[in-house]
Amino acid sequence: MSNDQAFVIDKNLGARLNEDDVDMPVANSDGLPVVPLTAEQKYLFDMRGWLLVPGVLSEADCTEMKEFSQQLHDDSESLPEHERSAVAGPLQKLTDHPNVVGFMNEFVAYPGLSNQECYGFRQESGSLFYRDVGDGNFAPHNGNGMFRFPGDSHLYRCIPGKANSGLTRVVWELNPITEGNGTLLVTGSHKAVYPAPEGLKSPDSPIWETYTCPPGSLLFFTEALTHSARPWGNTEYPRIAIFSCYNTVNSKWHNWNPHPDLVASMPAKRQTLYRPVHVSGNLVGGEIH
Template structure:
């Protein structure tokens, strides 16, 4: 398996010399001590090829049940929750934001361990994540809810500051705004899951007008069991669709970004943030690059 530091093709502030960070720049365990799960070669290739990646059966039955209960309560009886718990990343759902597979994915595709030349250590270590949490929301959709609304695409052609970007070099990829979508109920293909135009994150041409209709053959979707996670770059053309299943769509959309980038005017409730493990809190530190790392000794 190719390790992160074996394939790096990014310049630091050193006259164009490639940056070769140590493995210690990448978290090996998450904030509650669970070992990080690295992507397989097939998963990495599939995401780069299509702009989205589905990983099935990530959560146990017990994890699914308690997460569904929280999201259902959040939508149907929000007043039964304290103010800081009225969030798709509160309660039992908090552990999903730095799930071991999520950390492995973000280490691969979102995190770049810049060091500000030789002045500072890399942006991540064993107590500090090298990526940030952008925002989180949930969906509870009954049959007939939702609509078709295609957007984004052409991520390789977007300018800095857009954040809906996708850049690729030999053996290395960087995506800015990126989602981890947790499906907490089963999804059948063509019945209301998220739609994608695979490969459009790298498209050089404007999408054809036919993409404005859901019947276009370019649109792809998926089926999956409950407890699956779907990663996708916001640079890929995608859309919601009308939910058509008998059971509701119960889903969590967690968004991530690089340390120096912020698209949404969003921050977690201060009380929710304060009760998180210290390492998890590092995903919500101020947004800048140079020296923006929590030292392991002080974490």
């Protein structure tokens, strides 16, 4: 065990978990190598509560995914029932995209429920946000994530060298985000100890931060962060974004499940994203320690 390992406590009488024994997946269900977060990305996400990875998807992927999203939005009846979903068709591979798995391995996964066949986290919502001009409302929520009791997944916990994000939002922006159109975020508010000031109830508060990005970009934020939607203002094209939530294996906030026929058609490792919500014995392809 190296000295730079954080002091993570497991079911071991308060002794330090040896991270060398942890078996996080190094490939996703398509056999693509997982992309671990860099030291800078870990630092930025922990410090800010959000992380933007610009331009992850190719133009061809964005085009195919937007076509499917358009069909889902305009004419979902033309799709088989089990594929009327933001985790179906070409969007399915986003669920365990190598960058998503790399992030979750660091900030969400439970080490005891992870191996090369089984993700140590769950996906617990997935939806298409298709917004024309004026769609979307300013509605700030959350913050102060260090002080939530178990049962409230909007939590953020950290010790020197390691952090855990609880309910975590993943946003794939399939169209470019220009000035004034990104999700609003209050950097650092996941660790705030004071209530939000009154000014934050206005979208014009200078405390709000946001981002611009090219198509195919990936945004992570902890739901413990203060954040808000706002009306879409780009007249040239709609917002086409895939909004998902991930969580620890033993917690579930949303009343959402993908259609069982869709899950059954997925590769085995991807199916572990949707396994039952409990811990004991809930590891596919391995022994619980």
